[in-house]
Amino acid sequence: MKETQITAYALNELQGNERDEFESDLAADQKLQSELASASRVADGLAQVMSEPGEGLEPHAREKLLRAIAANQEALRAQRKVVRFAIPISLAAAASIAVLLWVTGGMTTHQPAMMAAGAPQNKVVTKNQDENFAAPIPAKQGVFTFEGSGELSTNSFALADSKVVSLSENAKAAPQASAQGTLNTSNPGAIRIRSLLWEAPQTLGQGAQSPPNGAEMFAQ
């Protein structure tokens, strides 16, 4: 039995099993009863002494306080109203921006493919009539005939063996113009010919990256 339980019981702070156990002990323990009576006596005395009303706020100060409370509550209500409208509006704006970004982003992503697929003049027709250009042209030394529109040029690549590819004079056409030419490969092996058919300022095959709007043709 903890001594603090006597006070807790006198102050009605013991609950449940603790209270039941205390009451069980209390019934059989006269000393405990005496301790509890003493604690209860003081508790009752304190309850009477402390229940006497003390001083509050000055009347004018209380009035002022009530006005300030009302003003604060009004401000709080206004603030909540703003928040209540601001959240849906912000969400709607965010959703609109997201949709806009998705639409424009999608267009940007698909633009080269769309342009490449939708522009028949961009095709480079090889000797083998391979319009896909994804499949390697069978290795052959000799002359490839091609046609298409736009500026055509070639470049050598460090693929397998470095090969020099020359392009006949008449293959260099003006942008957007139709062109026909003969491509001479001096050596068989891996060569790559890139055609940039609608962006004249770009040179085909510069560097390792494919031109964004270019098509590729492989010859081996």
Place this chain on the structure above:
Amino acid sequence: MAPEQIITEALDRYERVLVSYAKEITGDLEAARDAVQETFLRLSRQDVVALEPRLRPWLFLVCRNCALDYRRKVVRFSTEPLEDDDWMCDEPSPPMHAIAAEDAGRLRELVAALPRQQRELIKLKFEAGLSYKEMAEALRTSVSTVGVQLHEAIKTLRRQWPNENQGMMTT
């Protein structure tokens, strides 16, 4: 219940008790009143409806903080040493000089001679009617600490306040 109504009712109900409690800490009625006003101003900036279930300990906690702020300011400009605020401190109570007491006034004197922490607990329990749990919340301490401290206070008063005064108190 509307927030204003909750605040107004709390003010009606706890105004005097809070002033008394704050005065216990500040030792100054005007400072205590200021602390209570500040408490209710802070309350008016809160989500009162959400706070309502634990409004009572909240009021005493904030009021206590306001009163302690005042006390710290005063002590900073004076030589009076600040009493220990540590609720876990195990310092012995100051000696009680008054043994014979015959009335409620005497009991008040005995309470006034208790350590400040115990006086606060007496106020919170018998003036404000807070439970151990609410007192622990208001004082940011544990329920067991509240129980021990309050028991110490009652035990001291039991020793100092003779039995023969019981009849006088109950009249």
